[in-house]
Amino acid sequence: MNPLDLSLYLVTDQSLSKGRTHEYIVAEAVKGGVTVVQLREKNISSREFYELAKALMLIVKPLGIPLIINDRLDIALAVDADGLHIGQSDLPYEVARKLLGKNKIIGLSIETIEQAWEANKLDVDYIGLSPVFSTNTKLDINTPLELSGVKKIAGFTKHKTVAIGGINNENAESIISSGADGIAVVSAIVSHDNPQQAASELKAIIDKVK
Amino acid sequence: MNPLDLSLYLVTDQSLSKGRTHEYIVAEAVKGGVTVVQLREKNISSREFYELAKALMLIVKPLGIPLIINDRLDIALAVDADGLHIGQSDLPYEVARKLLGKNKIIGLSIETIEQAWEANKLDVDYIGLSPVFSTNTKLDINTPLELSGVKKIAGFTKHKTVAIGGINNENAESIISSGADGIAVVSAIVSHDNPQQAASELKAIIDKVK
Numbered sequence: 001m002n003p004l005d006l007s008l009y010l011v012t013d014q015s016l017s018k019g020r021t022h023e024y025i026v027a028e029a030v031k032g033g034v035t036v037v038q039l040r041e042k043n044i045s046s047r048e049f050y051e052l053a054k055a056l057m058l059i060v061k062p063l064g065i066p067l068i069i070n071d072r073l074d075i076a077l078a079v080d081a082d083g084l085h086i087g088q089s090d091l092p093y094e095v096a097r098k099l100l101g102k103n104k105i106i107g108l109s110i111e112t113i114e115q116a117w118e119a120n121k122l123d124v125d126y127i128g129l130s131p132v133f134s135t136n137t138k139l140d141i142n143t144p145l146e147l148s149g150v151k152k153i154a155g156f157t158k159h160k161t162v163a164i165g166g167i168n169n170e171n172a173e174s175i176i177s178s179g180a181d182g183i184a185v186v187s188a189i190v191s192h193d194n195p196q197q198a199a200s201e202l203k204a205i206i207d208k209v210k
Numbered sequence: 211m212n213p214l215d216l217s218l219y220l221v222t223d224q225s226l227s228k229g230r231t232h233e234y235i236v237a238e239a240v241k242g243g244v245t246v247v248q249l250r251e252k253n254i255s256s257r258e259f260y261e262l263a264k265a266l267m268l269i270v271k272p273l274g275i276p277l278i279i280n281d282r283l284d285i286a287l288a289v290d291a292d293g294l295h296i297g298q299s300d301l302p303y304e305v306a307r308k309l310l311g312k313n314k315i316i317g318l319s320i321e322t323i324e325q326a327w328e329a330n331k332l333d334v335d336y337i338g339l340s341p342v343f344s345t346n347t348k349l350d351i352n353t354p355l356e357l358s359g360v361k362k363i364a365g366f367t368k369h370k371t372v373a374i375g376g377i378n379n380e381n382a383e384s385i386i387s388s389g390a391d392g393i394a395v396v397s398a399i400v401s402h403d404n405p406q407q408a409a410s411e412l413k414a415i416i417d418k419v420k
Contacts, residue, residue, distance in 0.1 A: 045299035045300065046281055046282075046299070046300040046301050047298075047299045047300055047301065047302070048299070050301055050302070050305070071256055072256075072284060073284035073287075073288075074282060074283035074284035074287070074301065074309070077283075077284070077287075077309050078283075078301055078305045078309065088257075089255035089256070089257045089258070090255065090256045090257055091256050091257065091260055091284065091288055092257070092260070095260070095288045099284070099287050099288065
């Protein structure tokens with residue numbers, strides 16, 4: 001597998017996709033330059049989650065773009081996804097690593113500076129800094145880390161970092177300048193009328209700063 | 211592992227447990243004679259599900275009573291539970307078997323006579339006939355199979371069977387007489403003021419018929 005490129009990390013959200021399928025959004029977004037796709041679903045059956053993950057694997061696998069499954073390690077195993085993203089209320093990291101093995105990507109959400117310090121004890125593949133700005137996408141929102149938090153964490157973490165929460169064309173540059181390896185977006189791509197163009201514009205901004 | 215004894219199969223439900231913990235209900239119910247415990251949870255985090263499953267394993271494992279996890283194969287793997295119960299909208303059976311291996315119990319919910327015929331093609335360890343009577347426990351209720359459905363399925367299935375749905379002291383005997391290998395209950399035990407006594411009474415009824 002290629003080294004993990006977190007530059008432009010797409011997180012899916014069916015409820016924000018304006019009636020368009022995940023397959024459509026993801027296919028368009030990867031054309032625009034998305035480097036990682038995370039499938040995040042909360043209120044669908046395991047069968048639907050599985051079928052969706054299988055369908056997305058068919059799209060991203062041939063392109064060498066990793067598909068990361070949010071929370072559900074069983075779905076990640078079932079479709080042989082490239083990795084798993086876990087939050088602080090998901091399976092413990094050690095359990096996930098044991099079940100997934102060394103060759104899969106595991107990302108961990110970090111909501112505070114303290115959690116970022118703690119994560120330095122773990123061999124996760126990246127940490128997600130969440131949220132960097134306030135956003136309406138997730139319901140369980142902590143205090144935003146802001147750019148100052150990103151800078152602080154980037155200064156001491158041994159992990160690759162991707163920031164998420166309220167990121168768009170206007171502030172993407174500031175995130176990368178603050179030391180994050182990439183930006184993760186939901187609505188900036190999935191709610192955009194043209195997901196490919198949205199991805200392409202964000203990618204251009206990131207590439208310019210990097 | 212001992213041969214699977216489906217006689218009295220307890221399915222947990224936090225919302226029906228009158229504020230008592232799963233650990234309490236399960237510990238009392240196994241004293242009363244429960245032969246299988248299924249942990250079914252829908253609206254808790256993966257971390258809570260995992261911690262709960264770990265706690266129940268500590269109770270049932272020393273007694274040789276299998277713990278079956280509903281739907282969530284990752285939780286089953288994470289705590290090395292004895293098995294997994296899947297419904298028609300959960301992971302496909304073949305996927306579950308591949309990930310769990312041959313030594314784990316896999317049960318499959320059957321909602322129609324046709325699904326019971328289909329299940330004869332699979333090497334599941336048991337089928338759950340659901341619902342046998344109407345009940346308020348689950349939201350996604352199909353037409354009850356009734357005793358006639360249990361008799362019909364028991365006549366042709368190659369699998370062990372456990373019936374679920376609206377079973378209590380009054381009708382438990384009729385289920386076993388109709389050919390089911392066991393009864394699965396939720397509220398008859400978890401909502402009872404004395405879960406041990408409830409289990410003990412049901413067990414006595416089953417043992418008398420068998």
